[in-house]
Amino acid sequence: MSEPYSRPHVVELRGVSKSYGGVRALRGVDLTVADGELLAIVGPSGSGKSTMLHLIGTLDLPTSGDVHIAGHDVATLSDRELSALRARYLGFVFQQFHLAAGVSALDNVADGLLYTGTPLRVRRERAAAALERVGLGHRLGHRPHQLSGGEQQRVAVARAVAGGPSLLLADEPTGNLDSAAGAEVLRVLGDLHAAGTTIAVITHDMEIAEWCPRRVRVRDGLIVEDSGSGRAAPGGTGNGGPGRTAPAGRGGAVAAELAKGAGE
C-alpha cells in the first residue's frame, strides 16, 4: 500500500485509559509503534493486554486519551470509517483461529479480503499468494479439519496479511498450540517481519517476548517497561533502553523452541 506522505507511526497511543464499569483495564498508556517493528506486549493474565490490542485494533474506543492508527485519529471516525480503517490497515490473528468450517484454506483467506472491495478473482489470487508466504501453498484446498493446529493458525495469519496491512495484531497466537506448532507460527511471523510487516504480538509467555526485538511489559493496566523501538522513531515514548536493531536477534529459549519445531 503506497502512501504519498510519510507515516512515522503506525500506532500512537497517548494517555489512553479504558474502564469497564469499575474495572480500570488500562490506566494511561503511551505507546508508539513505527513502521516495520516487531514488538511483544507481554504481561500476566488480566493486565490489560487484550484491551490494548482492541484499542489499537479500533475494535473498541478508549475511555480517555488519544488513539492514532495509520495516521487517523480514531475518535474522529464513525463506526463505518473505523470498519474501513480495519479493512485497509489492520490484520488480526486471535488465539482461536476463527476459520470457517467446511471452507477451504484458500476461501477462508480470500474471505478475509471481502470488505476491501477487491473482486473475487483477485481475492483468490492474493489468498493463494498469502498462503504461499506462510508455507501452505500445497494446502490451498484443505478444509480446517484436515489441517493441524499450527497449519490452521498459519491460515489465520495468511488471512490477516493477505491484504498487506500496515499492522498485524496477534493476540496470544500460540496460546492454543503445542510448542512445536507455536514455533511454526512464530517462524512465519518472523519471516513476515523480515519482509517488512509491522507486527504486535500479545503474549504472557516470556520466551516469546524474548524472541521479539522490542518488548512492552504491561501490569495492572500500565506499561511498566518498554525495551524501546529498534528503529529509532521520533517521539518514541518507550521508557526502556534501546532494543535490538535486527529482527533476527532472538532469545535462546525461542531458538530452542524453533529448533524443536524444525526437528518435527
Next chain:
Amino acid sequence: MTRDRRPAPARLSPSDVLRVGAAGLRSRPARVVLSALGIAIGIATMIAVIGISSSSREELLRQLDRLGTNLLTVSPGQTVFGQDAELPTGALAMVERIGPVYTAAATGSVEKATVRRTDRIPEAVTGGIAVQAATTELLTTLEGAVVRGTWLNAATERQPAVVLGAKAAERLGITRAGLQVWMGGRWFTVIGILGPMPLAPEIERSALVGFPAAEEHLGFDGHPTTIYERSSEEAVEAVRAVLPRTVSPENPEEVEVSRPSDALAARAAAAGAFTNLLLGLGAVALLVGGVGVANTMVISVLERRREIGLRRSLGATRGQVRVQFLAESLLLSALGGVTGAVLGALATVGYALSRDWPPVVPPWAIGGAVGATLVIGTLAGIYPAMRAARLSPTVALATA
C-alpha cells in the same frame, strides 16, 4: 497527523452478498431444509389451492365456450292467481319466427306416463325419469349427440319409439338401442341413447318420444312445457326481451325465460371463492414457516457471534453484517418459496390432468408467492440481523 482522506468502506457487490448469505446456510444443511420446509408447505398449499380452483374454473369456462351462451329456454311461470301457467300450443312456431333465432325446439311433459324396464315393475318406481314429447329439432338446438342408435325423425316421431337421455338409460340399465321399455301401458322401442347435455340436465333424465306419438299413445295434450332456442350471440338480449310477448301475447308475465349457461357461468365465478378455507390454512402454514425461519436466524446469530466478531475485525461495517443476515434469511425463505411453488404447481398439474382439466397456475399466484416469500424473509431476518449488527466486536470475539 490526521489525514484529510477519511477511510471509506467498500461496497459489497450483490454477488458477494449472495455468497456470504449462502455460506451461512451451507454450513447447516439439515437445519436449512427443516426451516425452509414450513415455508415450502405454506406456499405449496396456496399455489395448489389457487391452481386447482383456477384449473376447474378454466374447465368450466372452456365448457361454456364450447356449449355457447346463446341458448335460451322458455317455460311457463305462474298465473296471477298462483296456478301453473301453460304455454300455447303454437308457441314454438311463434319463436321460430323471431328474426335472429336460427333454431328452436320444444319438449312437453307427459305427466301421466312413466317409463319402466318391464310391465312387472310397479308404476310408482319411476327412477326419477320424466317422459317427454320432443320435436325433432331438439338435438340440433341443444347441439347434443346420440351415442347409441339414432335420434327421432319424421317417421319415428309418430311411432312407439323412444330416445333415452344419458342418465335415463343408465338408470334403466339400457346400454344399446333395440330394447323395449314399458311406457304408458305399452311397449316402446328404444331407438337411441343421448350423450351428456350440460346445458339441459333435464333432458339427460328424460325418455323422449315424438309429439305425434305422445299424443297418440300417451295421452299428451300437446302443450309444450319448455321451448329451447338459439340465436346469434349478439342478439341474445334482444331475443330474451321479446320472447315472453312472442310466446304469449296476452299474458307475457306468465312466461319465464332463462339462460342455462348462466348457471355454468355462476359456477365458474364461484370456483375461485369457495377455496378460502384452504387458502387460509396455507396462510397459517406460511406464517408458521416464517416464524421457523425467524427462529433459525435468531439461533444462527447467537451461535455465530465469533464469526460476527471476526468479520467486524476484517472490516465489515454494521450495515454489512446486517445485510449478510438479511440475505441469509431471504435465501432461506426463497428456498422454501421456490420449492413450495414447484410442489404446488406439480400438484396442480397432477390433479388437473387426473380430472381431464386444463392445468392452470396463474402467474399472479407465482408472483404472489415470490412476494410473500420476500416479505417473510425480510420480516424474519430483520430482528436477528439488527441483533447481529449491534453486537460489539470485542464482545462477539470474547464469546467462548
